[in-house]
Amino acid sequence: MCYKISNTAGKEEIEDVFNATFKFPKLHEKTPVIDGLVESPISIIKMSNREEITLAIWGLLPETFQDDWQYFQNVQNTLNVDLKGIEEDPKYENALQERRCLIIATGFFTYYLHEGNLYPYYVHLPSNEPFAIAGVYNELDDGFVTCSIVVSKANEFIKEIHNSDTSMPVVLNTFNQDMWLDANTSQELIETIVETTSELSFHAHTIAKEFHKLGVDFDSVLEPVSYKNVPKTK
Template identity: 35%
Template sequence: MCYSTALRKEREKIEKELRNQINVKFDAQSTYQPYFHLNGFTHGNLQIIKMDQPDIITDASWGLIPDWAIHNPEVFRKKSNTLNARSESIFEKPTYRDSAENKRCLILADGFFEPHHENGKAIPYFCYQPSKSNPKGEVFLFAGLYNEIDDKTLSATILTTEANDFFMEVHNKGKRMPLILDPHYFEDWLDEGMSNQQINELMATGISKKQFSAHPVSNDFYKKGIDTNKPYIIEEVQKNTLF
């Protein structure tokens, strides 16, 4: 599962960093501001790249609303959790089927949080993709689905898949991970000509091979009433990390 993300960079930095992978610009109407912790259950905005606008980064409320629920998204969200969708079953679920075929998207992040369990206790871990030029984490793109709520509002979900060896150690109870696409497959994911079989094959083989890092962060992450959208929430809380 992936219910909390980070995107800490300014717009211009994001556009520049992605330029060699996908040439995109922020929509002039985007409300994006850098964040250290976006809790999916607040249904705040993710930043996405849609199939029909592959050169634009736009806002989308986190938690996909299918067509039959757009008349009352609040009621739907109280009954259904669509922050994530299991990639293995998107063509089987009525909630996701149409979006999987016609409304795929890429979702921006430069970090996300997963629970690591020790002695029956969940410890929040911050996961990111360091590089020599960006030791605090590169921007990467999740495979996602979206739908329109109205003419001005989109909704989106992050796809998940079976954890690889690294994330099996991090997310050691659920053993899932978000489907982080290799840049080689960005254009394919947004290609309207992809068949369902090709999409399934891409989801199975297109996961990024870039190395991730992860470390434990403050337990404030799990506490109610605390504003954790602050720089400290991604900082390592102990000198040595298992991963």
């Protein structure tokens, strides 16, 4: 469901919200649309180092993989994974126990299908501040880090504006962020976090259909655009 996210927060704001510092501060860029269908870096915090914000490529690779990232994603898309996929797919072996991470974003996108047309929505906090999405990651022999967004059942708010499937990213409040990164958190509690509806209050609005285009990148892409006969939200 989630193949694009947004991160328009500045370095200092992110460091302040997550009480962590960037490993490569000069590489951080505000990005209205991060497209997972191309090889895209995203900011994450790994459970192995909770005080450091580092970069990972969105789209998990098996730890022993040595070929091209794009080739693997064309064969098997790993941008998103649900709890069942993590537990049953060999490339996620032990990831839920040993390689959890926070994926930093300021928004994600949903689609509403109406009379044969898809209408994109931008979902964000009212303050537009960064928040954490649950993720898992693999680290290759050369230190290359790749990750997947963990998804679960959509809450009632997202269901109103997303009728093409029934999932959404697992968004973590501050308490659950700490639990997600804690190596001592039990498997039972991890599963409960994934299956629990986020307490964060999101806003959403429709945006320009040009958002569908691969590689779209213009400053106004996140601005509201009105359409008839699609749900209105805050």
